[in-house]
Amino acid sequence: MKRLIPILTLAASLTVALALIVPAHVAVAQDGHGPESDDGGGEEHAADELAPYRGAALYAEFCQACHGPQGEAAGDGPAFAAIAYDPETARAIIAEGLDTTPGDGALMPAYGEADGGLLDGAQIDDLLAYMATWDTGDTPPLPAPNIHTEVERVEGFSGDPAAGAVVYAASCYGCHGPEGQGRGVENFPGFAVSGDTLGVVRTGTGSDTMPGFSAEVGGPLSEQQLDDLDAYLASWASAEPSKSGGSDIPEGTNVLLIVMGAAAIIAVGAAYMSQVVRTET
Ligand code: HEC
Ligand code: HEC
Structure with missing residues (x-):
């Protein structure tokens, strides 16, 4: 009879773990970027x-x-x-x-x-x-870009950071991720915002992989949009502590955290039960 208790505890822990993990997976699939998004x-x-x-x-x-x-x-x-x-x-x-x-x-x-x-x-x-x-001609509309809606305005920048967030989402996000940390693969590196950043954005890096975006060099961005982008990029630096929170793979990270949490629950449960069993024998 006593053997049942640890087994029940384990079963309960596993149920909790599953209940936590399954919705996380569904969230990844619904997000449309996860590899599961295409199992018809x-x-x-x-x-x-x-x-x-x-x-x-x-x-x-x-x-x-x-x-x-x-x-x-x-x-x-x-x-x-x-x-x-x-x-x-x-x-x-x-x-x-x-x-x-x-x-x-x-x-x-x-x-x-x-x-x-x-x-x-x-x-x-x-x-x-x-x-x-x-x-x-039956073309679905492009969904609104994934952007920061509340953007801090930093002193000394004339552009509108919220408009800059829209520019970033359409022109930069695909290659550089939510806050310039890159997308975790070689072709799409990260960049750190510095005094030179807007200059690089205007003219490109000189390589074939990062084009210049200003209208002067044949890019799509107007002077106003570049000013807005500048004001938006400046807001990252002022919100430094949240930077690691803006990871490009939040879903994956969450799943990992949940799995680790579940493992911890199971480990504690098991340790507790072995203690109980030991004191009873
Ligand atoms: C097609 C993918 C792509 C897009 C779109 C893109 N970049 Fe880049 N970017 C790169 C690559 C690749 C590099 C690495 C440098 C190189 O290979 O020339 C880079 C480099 C940079 C650098 C220099 C980094 C360094 O450390 O020197 C900055 C700054 C930058 N990008 C900002 C932006 C901004 C802002 C936008 C949007 C206006 C943007 N990029 C759009 C691919 C892209
Ligand atoms: C950095 C800007 C950039 C991005 C971002 C980009 N492309 Fe391209 N794409 C180009 C350029 C430049 C060429 C022409 C390359 C050449 O001919 O050397 C091209 C060529 C193509 C062609 C061939 C065009 C033709 O007329 O034969 C296709 C198809 C294409 N891209 C699709 C895409 C798709 C789909 C995406 C998104 C997944 C994408 N591109 C993202 C710059 C880009």
Whole structure:
């Protein structure tokens, strides 16, 4: 009979752990970025209908910075090319990247996981499904960018930081993550805000991978938008303590914390029970 008690405790701990872990996974899937987001759950048809919508979210995050909302080119410079969409070649270009004219300050970065990017095959399918709607005219709207809604205004910057957050979300987030910490893969590095940052944003780094965004060099951003972006980037420095909280993979981190918490509960439970058993024998 006494043996039942530790077993029951363990069972209870596991139930609690599962109850915590399962919703976390669902949250990752619903977020649309998680790898689980594409298991059609048997409803093939419904899943296909949603593909352009999932693709629109991915396009808004990763592609509109250079290609504009519907592939029409975001600016005049070589990095902001229009997409002449051909589904046969587009898949390979999205996955592997493209640089037909090295040294011209522009390339198409590789987005496929196998080439140091962030997208799996199902996500590239979703992107293609979205891009295919440009021809049919049945194009879903791009979702609003994922932005900071309350932005601290820092002395000495004339721009509007809230407007700058919108600029950042559309033009920078896809490659640099929520607060410039990078996206955890080689192609999409982090950057630290300094006095030079806006200069780099204006003209680019001189490599083919980070284009200049000011209208002067053929980029999509007006002087007003650059001022706004400057004011927004300044707000990160003043909110320094929260920086680590803005991790690019919060869901994954949460799952890890929950698993560790559950393990701790189980360990404490087990230690307690072994104590009880020992004192009783
Ligand atoms: C840094 C800006 C940039 C971003 C961001 C970007 N591209 Fe590109 N893309 C380019 C450039 C530049 C080219 C042309 C490269 C060349 O020809 O050397 C290109 C070419 C392409 C082509 C081939 C165009 C054609 O006419 O053959 C496709 C398709 C494409 N991109 C899709 C995408 C998708 C989808 C995304 C988002 C996942 C994306 N791009 C993100 C800059 C970008
Ligand atoms: C297509 C992906 C892409 C986009 C979009 C992009 N960057 Fe970059 N950025 C890079 C890469 C890659 C580097 C690394 C430097 C290099 O390879 O030239 C970089 C470098 C930088 C640097 C210099 C970092 C250093 O340590 O020298 C800054 C600052 C920067 N980016 C800010 C921005 C801002 C702000 C935006 C939005 C206006 C932006 N980037 C948009 C890819 C991108």
